[in-house]
Amino acid sequence: MVRILNVLVIGCLIVAAVIVYDVKYQSTYKAQAVARLNNEIRAEQEKIALLRAEWSRLSSPVRIQTLSERYLGMKALDVSRIDDFSALPEKPAPVGDPLGDLIETLPADPRKPRDPIRDMIETLGAPTEAPVTGSAGQGP
Amino acid sequence: MRFFFDLPRFGQFFAALRLADGRVSRLRIGMMVCGFALIYCVIAGRLAMLGMMPELADKRRAVAADSMTSSRPDIFDRQGRLLATDVESTMLYAEPNKKVGDVDEATELITAVLPDLNASELRQKLSSKKGFVRIKREISPQQQLELHRLGIPHIGFMREAKRVYPDGNEASHVLGHVNVDNQGIAGLEKWIDTGGLADLHLAGLASGRALEPVNLALDLGVQHALRDELLMAKELYQANSVSGLVLNVKTGEIFAMVSLPDYDPNVPAGSIDPTRLNRLTTGVYEMGSTFKALTIAMALDSGKATLASQFDARMPLQYGQFTINDFHAQHRVLSVPEIFTYSSNIGAAKIALAVGPDAQRAFLKKTGLLDQLKTELPESGRPLVPKAWGEINTATIAFGHGLSVAPLQAVMATAALVNGGLLIPPTFLKRSEAEAQALATRVIKPETSDKMRYLLRLNVEKGTAERAEVEGYYVGGKTGTSEKVVRGHYVHDKLLSVFMGVFPCDAPEYLVLVMVDEPKNWGDRKGQATAGLNAAPTTGRIIARIAPMLGVKPRRDLPSADHLILASRRIAN
Numbered sequence: 001m002v003r004i005l006n007v008l009v010i011g012c013l014i015v016a017a018v019i020v021y022d023v024k025y026q027s028t029y030k031a032q033a034v035a036r037l038n039n040e041i042r043a044e045q046e047k048i049a050l051l052r053a054e055w056s057r058l059s060s061p062v063r064i065q066t067l068s069e070r071y072l073g074m075k076a077l078d079v080s081r082i083d084d085f086s087a088l089p090e091k092p093a094p095v096g097d098p099l100g101d102l103i104e105t106l107p108a109d110p111r112k113p114r115d116p117i118r119d120m121i122e123t124l125g126a127p128t129e130a131p132v133t134g135s136a137g138q139g140p
Numbered sequence: 141m142r143f144f145f146d147l148p149r150f151g152q153f154f155a156a157l158r159l160a161d162g163r164v165s166r167l168r169i170g171m172m173v174c175g176f177a178l179i180y181c182v183i184a185g186r187l188a189m190l191g192m193m194p195e196l197a198d199k200r201r202a203v204a205a206d207s208m209t210s211s212r213p214d215i216f217d218r219q220g221r222l223l224a225t226d227v228e229s230t231m232l233y234a235e236p237n238k239k240v241g242d243v244d245e246a247t248e249l250i251t252a253v254l255p256d257l258n259a260s261e262l263r264q265k266l267s268s269k270k271g272f273v274r275i276k277r278e279i280s281p282q283q284q285l286e287l288h289r290l291g292i293p294h295i296g297f298m299r300e301a302k303r304v305y306p307d308g309n310e311a312s313h314v315l316g317h318v319n320v321d322n323q324g325i326a327g328l329e330k331w332i333d334t335g336g337l338a339d340l341h342l343a344g345l346a347s348g349r350a351l352e353p354v355n356l357a358l359d360l361g362v363q364h365a366l367r368d369e370l371l372m373a374k375e376l377y378q379a380n381s382v383s384g385l386v387l388n389v390k391t392g393e394i395f396a397m398v399s400l401p402d403y404d405p406n407v408p409a410g411s412i413d414p415t416r417l418n419r420l421t422t423g424v425y426e427m428g429s430t431f432k433a434l435t436i437a438m439a440l441d442s443g444k445a446t447l448a449s450q451f452d453a454r455m456p457l458q459y460g461q462f463t464i465n466d467f468h469a470q471h472r473v474l475s476v477p478e479i480f481t482y483s484s485n486i487g488a489a490k491i492a493l494a495v496g497p498d499a500q501r502a503f504l505k506k507t508g509l510l511d512q513l514k515t516e517l518p519e520s521g522r523p524l525v526p527k528a529w530g531e532i533n534t535a536t537i538a539f540g541h542g543l544s545v546a547p548l549q550a551v552m553a554t555a556a557l558v559n560g561g562l563l564i565p566p567t568f569l570k571r572s573e574a575e576a577q578a579l580a581t582r583v584i585k586p587e588t589s590d591k592m593r594y595l596l597r598l599n600v601e602k603g604t605a606e607r608a609e610v611e612g613y614y615v616g617g618k619t620g621t622s623e624k625v626v627r628g629h630y631v632h633d634k635l636l637s638v639f640m641g642v643f644p645c646d647a648p649e650y651l652v653l654v655m656v657d658e659p660k661n662w663g664d665r666k667g668q669a670t671a672g673l674n675a676a677p678t679t680g681r682i683i684a685r686i687a688p689m690l691g692v693k694p695r696r697d698l699p700s701a702d703h704l705i706l707a708s709r710r711i712a713n
Contacts, residue, residue: 053225053227056221056225057307060308060310062309062310065368079612080612082612084693
């Protein structure tokens with residue numbers, strides 16, 4: 001019983017030693033990683049600060065104006081060009097298409113001249129419905 | 141557990157073990173195991189406690205030493221554009237008291253890497269007995285590496301913050317600048333330091349980038365437009381100096397402030413030149429006829445005059461050898477609006493005399509023109525107030541002579557005339573309208589303010605300020621031209637032209653001040669360098685440029701000022 005306990009305790013001791021060893025090295029490693037990351041963060045922050053300063057310098061109105069004057073040939077917006085939508089006039093009525101209207105009145109086949117009288121006879125000659133008499137519609 | 145302390149019994153315990161009485165010895169071994177287990181439990185508990193404790197203080201100190209020294213907060217404009225920031229630079233230092241070794245050799249090696257260093261000066265520094273000497277600021281990473289490889293004993297590198305102003309001259313007088321140790325010595329930089337940052341530096345706490353940024357009321361776009369127009373005006377009128385300011389009349393926020401000539405805060409040596417001082421806060425000037433607006437507002441508010449009152453401006457006023465005359469003389473009886481639009485000195489003097497010296501003094505005191513103005517900027521000129529305040533002082537101060545104030549003060553007072561009568565202390569920091577209301581004091585009635593708006597508008601429609609008109613923005617304003625005093629005498633050819641422009645005049649939002657100091661280009665109208673010919677048109681150009689940026693919409697359906705004056709007169713009388 002005592003022997004088993006002893007073996008068990010020695011086993012635990014070895015396991016514990018291995019775990020402690022591992023934890024210690026892990027923590028040292030992690031601490032180094034933290035220090036390294038902190039350094040990297042600081043370096044990045046410095047770079048960001050530098051880039052922000054650089055960007056501000058590059059986007060400075062003085063510089064932009066100088067560049068635009070040299071390369072763009074733009075000019076300042078005149079106040080008279082600023083207005084509200086409400087100040088715009090009403091949309092005008094569609095002008096229509098006079099030429100198109102004229103074409104529509106023309107016969108479909110220009111080689112066949114228009115013959116109004118024949119058109120009239122054709123419409124008369126075609127019995128469309130039963131003739132309607134004066135008495136039609138009156139009830140008994 | 142008595143056997144631990146009871147020696148005779150202890151002997152018995154071992155005797156019992158030797159007896160190999162299984163029952164007793166097993167009990168005792170069990171007790172031993174329990175005892176050791178208890179001790180280990182205590183140790184484990186203590187370890188857990190240590191593990192849960194926060195990090196120790198000395199570890200934090202090590203991190204702080206790693207970061208930069210003397211950082212400053214970033215400064216942003218009102219739209220979040222960066223105006224000032226810190227960038228890191230590396231500084232080379234030595235500790236000569238720790239024996240640098242061979243000074244000559246060290247000097248030779250260092251100057252080989254940094255050729256622009258003065259060798260004899262460096263030798264002197266290294267042979268001193270000081271604990272710390274700065275050898276060179278801002279060395280490049282390449283140089284740092286080379287110096288590191290040389291392996292000179294007791295020299296080191298320190299990271300330090302360097303202040304950078306990306307926009308250069310643009311906002312120099314507002315931002316100010318820092319000294320070589322990154323401490324603010326002018327402008328808002330100094331204000332930041334007096335706000336407790338200097339103490340933090342002393343305590344070694346202000347390092348790293350954890351400082352709260354400072355947000356200004358300044359708008360970089362407006363600031364640039366103002367500066368650009370003023371640069372052109374300075375060229376055009378060949379003036380000694382030109383300065384300008386844009387103020388929000390409802391909040392007292394200063395959107396832009398320029399005083400030319402200015403300097404580059406990245407190279408602060410330029411600020412020493414006295415011609416480059418900030419004329420708007422540091423200098424005090426006689427603001428000329430722009431004071432007539434104050435005089436008339438005072439008279440209207442006191443009830444001693446109405447817009448319909450008439451004042452005799454036929455004859456010059458005579459005080460001993462001093463004569464008050466009109467520049468645009470009309471030689472007739474003038475109404476109050478006419479006195480304003482013709483800028484009649486005689487009329488303004490008579491209005492002030494009708495109110496009386498004591499009331500005038502009290503009014504100017506109330507509008508803050510007799511005391512030094514306190515803003516965030518440390519530079520502030522004290523007004524030059526006459527010691528005795530007699531009738532002649534009243535008469536001259538009525539048209540802006542005999543009382544010198546900082547232009548920013550005059551702007552504050554004029555803003556109170558148009559914003560409904562509230563005197564709001566100007567600020568360079570962001571402020572809401574509600575905060576401004578809490579700080580404001582009432583100086584004139586809202587009705588008087590209404591009348592002043594239309595008088596100012598009338599002056600642009602048909603008065604001395606016609607050239608300030610910008611179609612659609614309903615500009616109002618007052619010109620002021622004063623002769624400068626040189627060795628105690630007014631000099632006719634040294635003028636200060638001032639224009640106070642307000643827009644839009646029916647519900648004013650912004651006030652624009654333009655000040656042209658000693659314009660020399662008088663053009664075809666020789667002898668007339670009055671403000672109406674230089675400061676007023678400059679203001680017009682500035683308003684046309686900044687109003688769209690400030691979100692003020694142009695309107696084309698506004699009635700003429702005359703119409704509104706008649707209407708308000710009907711109400712008043």
